[in-house]
Amino acid sequence: MLVTCAIILNPQNQILVTQRSSIMHLPLKWEFPGGKIEANETPEASLIREIKEELNIDIEIIDGLSANDHHYPDKSIRLIPFICRQTGGEILLKEHADYKWLDRKDLLDLDWADADVEVVREFMGNCS
Numbered sequence: 001m002l003v004t005c006a007i008i009l010n011p012q013n014q015i016l017v018t019q020r021s022s023i024m025h026l027p028l029k030w031e032f033p034g035g036k037i038e039a040n041e042t043p044e045a046s047l048i049r050e051i052k053e054e055l056n057i058d059i060e061i062i063d064g065l066s067a068n069d070h071h072y073p074d075k076s077i078r079l080i081p082f083i084c085r086q087t088g089g090e091i092l093l094k095e096h097a098d099y100k101w102l103d104r105k106d107l108l109d110l111d112w113a114d115a116d117v118e119v120v121r122e123f124m125g126n127c128s
């Protein structure tokens with residue numbers, strides 16, 4: 001399963017992180033918002049659509065990071081991360097339990113979905 005996710009930076013270079021709801025796969029784990037790529041969709045178009053659907057905000061994509069393959073007991077995903085900026089809208093949570101803007105140094109303190117840990121490490125390594 002191909003999944004895109006957005007590392008959205010604000011003007012203070014904080015990062016938007018979202019918490020999965022208690023009724024989702026990986027309940028209450030933190031992730032970067034995003035979702036499954038649908039048929040005939042580019043990764044970039046999929047991510048822009050998902051972020052609008054889930055969070056009610058518009059983003060532009062700045063850059064891509066390495067995809068990370070991860071095998072959960074019940075599914076395997078390829079997580080494709082993009083660095084993004086918010087260009088419009090106000091955050092309204094449609095699916096998630098919570099969100100926060102975090103300083104980069106605090107990212108590894110969260111209880112991440114397993115597939116995201118490698119993505120966080122690469123992102124932190126790139127920025128330091």
Ligand SMILES: Nc1nc2c([nH]c(=O)n2[C@@H]2O[C@H](COP(=O)(O)OP(=O)(O)OP(=O)(O)O)[C@@H](O)[C@H]2O)c(=O)[nH]1
Pocket residue numbers: 003004005024025026030031032033034035036075077079113114115116
């Ligand atoms: N959006 C998103 N999904 C992630 C991340 N990390 C990670 O393991 N995933 C997994 O990727 C899958 C796709 O996410 P989704 O949000 O579109 O799908 P979903 O919860 O409806 O999944 P489902 O319909 O298979 O239960 C989920 O199983 C989710 O747990 C992440 O950072 N962002």
